[in-house]
Amino acid sequence: MPTDPTVHIRRAVGADADALTALTQRSRAYEGRYRAILEGYAITAAQVARDACHAAFDEDGGLLGYYSLVHDRVAGDAELDLLFVDDAAQGRGVGALLFAHMRKTARALGAHRVRIVSHPPAEPFYLRMGAVRVGEQPPRGRVAWARPLLELVP
Template structure:
């Protein structure tokens, strides 16, 4: 409970900044330890790495608290593909509005880049989050590779 309280206190003290290659270990840890990817979904993040070159090549933004620089969440936007590639919020920070802040920031960045919409291929349990933050469902993506389930396809209209 104390941990959640400290995050709640920090809601007004959150900074969203461009990630750097130095953030790679913390972003990778956030992905690999995400509670949303346990059980059947664990294969999606097993061995996954948010590498420095990826961070330097794509717009990756991280939400951190101003007190200690704790990573609360992040997203990666693939501008050339007009697609949200990654979006994660730390387990202890979920339900506090950080994901919504990140999606608002993402749509602003997409608009500034001249995009009319942003595609999202969602982790099935995250579909409701995307719908609540303004995305609309456009279909499903069939299973491929290590992913043995259909995934919801959504779109944010940002123009």
């Protein structure tokens, strides 16, 4: 599992919701035609409390990124609902740290499988992390583009 002593990952709390929303909304990966998926989207305190949401911080307490995992106890699997690294913090291993932490969380929850509907430009990252492409999610509603569907055995 990758480590970095300058990055601290902890369970997110309701008070983090606005900062998580702001990081998400300013993501350059969702500019242009991809913007539609984030329009009006906000992470709520209830969502943070309900889902397995964890955030990464630097040594000064600055938010670097976060993930949110939705666990389906009945089905015994999970879905990676959100994974974002702040634009300024990308490319230095924070995504890999969050992904490894998510994997550990999924195992602890007893999920046999993690489903990932990937933002198209993020697919190479997920493949690098060991997820496997299993199909494609067709366009739906305001999401007018197909999205890679991947799975991970945690």
